[in-house]
Amino acid sequence: MKKIKYLILIITFIFVLTGCETHKEISDLGMVSAMGIEKINDEYLISVQVANIKKSTKMGTDNSSKVTLYTGSGKTPFEAIREVSTKSSKKLYFSHIKIIILSDEIINDNTEEIIDFFTRDNEGNMNAYVLVSTKNTPSEILSTITAFEDVPAEYIYNSIILSEASYGNTRILSFEDFVNFLIKPGIDPSFTKISLSSDSKDKNNTETLNAINLSSYINLGNILVFNKDNKLVELSEEESVAFNLINGKSSNSIITLKCDNNDSYYTLELMNNSYNIKFNSKKDEINIDLKLTYSISDFNCETSLLNNDSIKKIEKEIENKIKNNINSLLNKVIEYQSDFIGFGTLVKSRDKNYFDFENNDWNKDGLSNIKFKTNVKVSLENRGDLINIVKKEGKYE
Amino acid sequence: MDINENIKKLYKLKSNMPDLVIREITVPRRQKVYVLVIQTLTSEDKVNDFILKYFSNKDLFKNKTNIKKSISEFIPAINFHEINNYDEILNYLFNGFTVVLSNKFNASFETKALIDRAVSESSSEPSVRGPKDSFNENYQTNIGLIRRRIKDKNLYLKEIVLGKKSKTRIGIMYMNGIASDDLIHQVQEKLNNIDIEYILDSYTIKELIKKENKTLFPTIASKEKPDEISVALLNGKIAIIVENSPNVLLIPTLFIDSFKNSEDYYEKSFYASFIRIIRLFAFFLAIFLPGFYLALITIDQQVLSSDLFINFASQSVVVPFPSVIEAILLTITFEILYEGDSRTPTSRGASVSILGALILGDAAVNAGLVSPIMVIIISISSICSLLFIFVDFQGSIRFWRYLCMILSSLFGLIGFIVTFTLLLINLCSIKSFGIPYLIPYVPFYKKEALKDGVIRSESSSSKIDKDYLRSNDEKN
Incomplete structure (x- = not known):
């Protein structure tokens, strides 16, 4: 008797749980x-x-x-x-x-x-x-x-x-x-x-699929x-990349810079990205700390990579470039009064009472009072398998 | 006991039993001795060589005055019984004995004919490694096959005779000291309460004593291999041997026993454990796979990834039936094929498999009657159920598979989960002769679970300790 009671209970549950789920063939x-x-x-x-x-046909025959x-x-x-x-x-x-x-x-x-x-x-x-x-x-x-x-x-x-x-x-x-x-x-x-x-x-047109160049x-x-x-x-491309750097979303984006002493360019690839954004409610300040590790993927400058000073110099250059990009992104935030990076959420989680999000407009009144401080630290880790740049025969001195 | 009256009765019987032979012999002092046999059950050589030859040697009677003494002492037969009444005469005759009746003394001698098949390889439980012999229909042979493996005085055999017409001998075998007394008592009581006209196979006994549970899972196993029965006996189980049946019953049978195979004990424990895990996995696949697939393609399509959705949909788009009907049709076709294959003599088996493989596997898909994915799903599920030797276990898998298919196609994944819950409830509520079916897992016995559960450790045969097969009262 008890078992039948439970069985009825289970069947009732099935009907209640499934609700208005309807049968539909795939x-x-x-x-x-x-x-x-x-x-x-x-x-x-x-x-x-x-x-x-x-109807599924054999692979490759259906166009x-x-x-x-x-x-x-x-x-x-x-x-x-x-x-x-x-x-x-x-x-x-x-x-x-x-x-x-x-x-x-x-x-x-x-x-x-x-x-x-x-x-x-x-x-x-x-x-x-x-x-x-x-x-x-x-x-x-x-x-x-x-x-x-x-x-x-x-x-x-x-x-x-x-x-x-x-x-x-x-x-x-x-x-x-x-x-x-x-x-x-x-x-x-x-x-x-x-x-x-x-x-x-x-x-x-499906015929285009047969062309090599779409x-x-x-x-x-x-x-x-x-x-x-x-x-x-x-946003500009550089600002977009900077946006993803701050958020830590970008895991191997690239950056291209111009050489000092000739007209060539060099490219570096991001290997490791650690970011830290802190809010200081007493100073109304948001600190953005980025620690980036790059490796050289493309290098055609006359600078020797064996020299520690030149490495330092390259690191400095990248730091400046990224800092500039981030600053122009942050200027956009202030200019547009649009908190697309989500600083408001950060402020809310650090200090609940700093700003009344319910009754005031954060984008208009809150964001403009915040000062930003950017700190970028770049280190070059991998120079690749080449020590010097590649030169045509006879050009070596 | 009046001899003339008995002989008169027997002659009357002979008119309806032409194979009853009554031979009248006159021995010295004008005494009459009757030698009775049922020709179809006895070996004529034995009767001629040992009994009739003895009576024909007239010298033996010359100096002897006591016919009783001379018969009992000088007829060379090991199995010899005195007879005291008319019913016993018939009983011995039907068991293949030669009955000797005289004025002063009645006796019977075993002269049974060998009308059994030989001990052969098991056909329903084939094995690659380990002993290959299996039980046959001879009661004595079956007991012998077990005794040969356990040469211990504690191997007890209790006999009872059941069936008013068939008078079938039933042997209860167990290891004294290892098997639980409570269990032995229960089994004997249940057997004694049986009131039945005839027993032709151990299956009848099984049906009569397992009434306690409402389940399709086997709580009593029937085995064909003496080595498996011996292992079980040594582990504290009870075997019931039924005359004229090659299937010996094992009590109690637990859920985990369906995942064990005699071969597991003759292989490296690592491999045996691996195979047992595969069997457990196959058990769930066999029951749930078709239901799960039906739930996914008829109700809960959002669970599928997009690639699977396109794949499944493009395969079932040509099929004119709803998926449930398609699945049930295919399953039933498989059942028919399976039944046909098991009833076909081996010489004609090839035709069944060719028809099955061609018609089911290829032509039906090409004709657009079933989708290839459905053939795959049903085949995997059916093959998985074939891993289990017990026919009862296969039957229960079948039942739960259909239940899962119906509930899942009606209620989607919730129906699937409900089937799973119902299965768990059913398994947890079963008891085999007072022992929880899911033991050693529910309730959990760590030592036994690790020793010979799904995982089998190397030392499982070194020490006999099956404490969990005892009831709680005995333990305290």
Whole structure:
């Protein structure tokens, strides 16, 4: 009798726990991998990249496109989505969405509507990366064919992860962070710009995949932030790299400098990045301490690398350069009154009572009172396998 | 006991039992001796050589006056019994004895014919290493095979006869001093309470004494190999040997026993432990894999990575059935194939496997009736269940697999988790003759768990200590 009671209890639990979960066959679902939202003539235009799932064939024989782009428009985002749904024979499935591309007008004018739409729907993927397109429309970008990956969204997703670490001029922003940063005082979102390198006509033709030189590429970078009037502005490449250095996100970005005594340049690669940002509430001061280790990857100067003084000199030069970049980034923070680095969060965590985040505007009143102090320490660790620079025969003295 | 009356009864019986032979011999002093045999059960050579030859030698009777003495002392037979009533006459006749009736004295001599098959290699529990002999249908042989391995006076054998019609001999074997008294008592009591017309196989006994649990997992194992039974006896278990059955029952049987194989004891402990871990892994795969897959592709697709999603979807897009139907159809086809294969004589077995491999593996996929991934999932799950020799254990895996498939396809991953919980509840609630089924893990006995659990240590045969098979009362 007791056992039957428990069994009934368990069965009740199953029904309660599963809720309104419905049965949906995997083959009846259209997997949405990317979504673009733009606004044309006061109407939302939503383009959705759906994986074109067909009967699997043997590798390499199928030359057809692996994705299909559907677009729809409406006065609200949901109305636009509904129009997209009517065009697709499969039920659109948003849980696997990888990237969301928003046009800059949307970010400038209608962010709240978009956030409301995404967070109210229980099926979205809050881990999707948010990118912003300025030059090209989202639908243009999403209809580009890419190499390596069958699904262009996958291509963008992977390259943004790679470029944040190696090049350092992009920034990963998940949709969840995007919403949090917008709502929370003390930090503002920063976006990665996405654009096409050329807008040639054949970009969405599968034949282009057979060409060795693709006619259009997807370009990522630089970082976009809000300015004083809540409009998007682009940071320079050097500022973007400096941004990722302060955050410790960039693990092997590079830096290029000019030689002293000839017209050549030399490049160094970041090997190790340790950062420390401290807030001193008594002095209203934020200390940024960076300890960077670089290795030489490219060197064509006349300076001898065996000389300790010249190494010191190179280190000094890099320090100055990075310091300058960081300072110009910090000037932007003050100028735009936009705390995209998140100093407010740091201040809040160190000293709760320093600033009243609830009732005052941190970006206007708080940020301008803060003084910044930057301290960069660079050490050169690896000179590579060459002692001197390579010279043509006969040029040696 | 009146001899003439008995003979009259026997002659009456003979009209319906033509293989009953009644031979009348006149010995000196006009005395009559009757020699009775059932021809189909006895060896004619033995009867001729030892009994009839003796009576034909008239010299033997010349000086003797006491026929009783002469028969009992001079007929060369080791198995000799006196008979006191009519029922005993029949009992001995049916057991292949030769019955000698005379005025003053009645006796029976064993002259059984060998109508058994020889001790051969086990077909249902094949092994690569270790002893290969297995039990056959002869009760004496089976006991002999065990006694040959344990030459100890403490190996006790208790006999009872069950079945009103079949009069089957049942032997309860255990090691005195090692097996728990409580357990022996329980088993004997249960056997004595059996009221049945006939017993043809040990399976009948098994069904009659395991009623305590509502489960499909085997709480009594039936084994075919004497070396496995011997190990079990030495570890404090009780064996029930049933006449005419090659399957010897083992009590108690725990969950962990299904993961053990006789070969484990003849191999390096490292390898044996590794194989046992693989078996445990296979057990879970066999039950949960199809259900888990169904949960992922019919309800909880968000758990999949994008690559897997595209892969699974592109494979199932051509299949005209819902995935649940596809999975159940494929599983049932496999069951049919499996049943067909086990019923087919070896000479025709190849045709079954060719049909199965071609039709299931290739043609069905090419025809678009099933997806390749579903064939893979069902095959892995089915092959995993074949690792277990016990037929009962396989059956329980089957039941839980179907339950998991149904609940998972209805409720997704929550259904899957509920099946897992139900399985755990069921396993934890079972007892085999008072001993928790999951012992030595639940409750946990560290020494036994490390010695001969999923992990087998090298010294497991050096010392016999199975304290956990005793009930709590005995320990205190």
